[in-house]
Amino acid sequence: MPAQVITITSGKGGVGKTTAVANLAVALASDGAKVVCIDGDIGLRNLDVILGLENRIVYDIVDVIEGRCRLRQAMIRDKKLPELYLIPAAQTRDKNAVSPSDMNRLVKDLRNDFDFVLIDSPAGIERGFKNAIAPADRVIVVTNPEISAVRDADRVIGILEAEEKGPGALIINRLNPALVKNHDMLSADDVLDLLAVELIGIVPEDENVIIGSNRGAPVAFDPKSRAGQAFRNIAKRLRGEKVPFLDLDHTEGLWQRLQRLAGRK
Amino acid sequence: MSFFDRLFGKKNSAESAKERLQLVLIHDRTDLTPAELDSLKDDLIATISRHVEIDAQAMQIGVEHDGRSQRLVADIPLKAARRQRARKPIK
Numbered sequence: 397m398p399a400q401v402i403t404i405t406s407g408k409g410g411v412g413k414t415t416a417v418a419n420l421a422v423a424l425a426s427d428g429a430k431v432v433c434i435d436g437d438i439g440l441r442n443l444d445v446i447l448g449l450e451n452r453i454v455y456d457i458v459d460v461i462e463g464r465c466r467l468r469q470a471m472i473r474d475k476k477l478p479e480l481y482l483i484p485a486a487q488t489r490d491k492n493a494v495s496p497s498d499m500n501r502l503v504k505d506l507r508n509d510f511d512f513v514l515i516d517s518p519a520g521i522e523r524g525f526k527n528a529i530a531p532a533d534r535v536i537v538v539t540n541p542e543i544s545a546v547r548d549a550d551r552v553i554g555i556l557e558a559e560e561k562g563p564g565a566l567i568i569n570r571l572n573p574a575l576v577k578n579h580d581m582l583s584a585d586d587v588l589d590l591l592a593v594e595l596i597g598i599v600p601e602d603e604n605v606i607i608g609s610n611r612g613a614p615v616a617f618d619p620k621s622r623a624g625q626a627f628r629n630i631a632k633r634l635r636g637e638k639v640p641f642l643d644l645d646h647t648e649g650l651w652q653r654l655q656r657l658a659g660r661k
Numbered sequence: 662m663s664f665f666d667r668l669f670g671k672k673n674s675a676e677s678a679k680e681r682l683q684l685v686l687i688h689d690r691t692d693l694t695p696a697e698l699d700s701l702k703d704d705l706i707a708t709i710s711r712h713v714e715i716d717a718q719a720m721q722i723g724v725e726h727d728g729r730s731q732r733l734v735a736d737i738p739l740k741a742a743r744r745q746r747a748r749k750p751i752k
Binding site: 542543546547550551552553557563576578579580581582583586589590591593594 | 673674675676678679681682683685686689690726728729
């Protein structure tokens with residue numbers, strides 16, 4: 397079966413696109429899928445460090461497009477997962493070195509050898525974004541429950557519809573259940589109400605995400621991390637499984653924690 | 662949100678975020694600013710008034726949304742219609 401090509405985008409920067417790509421790639425490959433991720437953020441590459449593969453880069457995507465190497469030579473195999481590959485972005489070029497038709501050609505060559513091609517889009521709605529969505533069968537929009545991220549997500553969803561790449565599926569990333577409970581953060585329902593798109597996952601805020609990126613080991617590897625669990629669930633949904641959304645409402649206060657530690661609960 | 666904010670009836674911050682976003686998204690999606698909406702309203706009043714007498718003061722115009730699709734909704738009370746109804750009560 398040819399690959400599913402999925403582009404992860406957001407409009408606003410810093411909402412967790414690269415983290416989402418790395419974790420979905422790890423979760424899918426851990427489940428036995430053949431996965432290749434492409435860093436589409438030319439000039440500001442980061443997927444390599446999040447996956448812990450920065451020291452292995454020899455060739456990049458622009459080298460492939462300009463014919464300095466074969467596609468296979470630019471594909472870096474993951475240290476732990478033999479079915480996971482990365483095609484890194486070029487760091488010293490700009491986004492105009494690649495066109496949407498270059499991306500279509502490159503992805504066409506990957507379709508028959510993989511189950512999933514994940515493309516990490518740069519922030520914004522310009523050339524790099526257009527490149528990233530050109531070959532996509534499906535687009536996932538990442539947002540945070542925060543006013544500017546939701547507004548930008550809405551713009552991107554509108555553009556996806558206009559370019560017939562829509563409607564797109566939504567990941568609400570970095571949701572803080574305690575803040576939501578206190579009515580100081582938009583809830584997942586609020587965000588869905590505003591954006592009116594299909595939800596594919598809610599990822600709770602989790603300090604393990606930062607620890608994982610410090611080490612170059614995405615949280616999807618960590619069986620205890622809540623965010624890791626949320627990403628593993630999204631990966632299952634991408635494979636067509638029905639997985640219920642995590643119950644994020646059991647935030648523990650100090651008192652509950654003490655009670656639990658004292659064995660009363 | 663603090664106890665005092667609640668005590669003084671201050672709206673919670675998630676609610677303000679949602680309300681502000683609702684308004685911003687309408688304008689982002691339609692490219693229609695409040696000023697443009699006002700000028701559209703004036704044009705509508707002028708056009709409709711050439712055909713029927715309307716109550717321009719009571720006229721309402723706004724954008725409503727259903728999912729991701731937007732709808733321009735105008736509520737235009739007709740003066741003539743009101744008089745007619747007064748003359749011929751509904752049985």
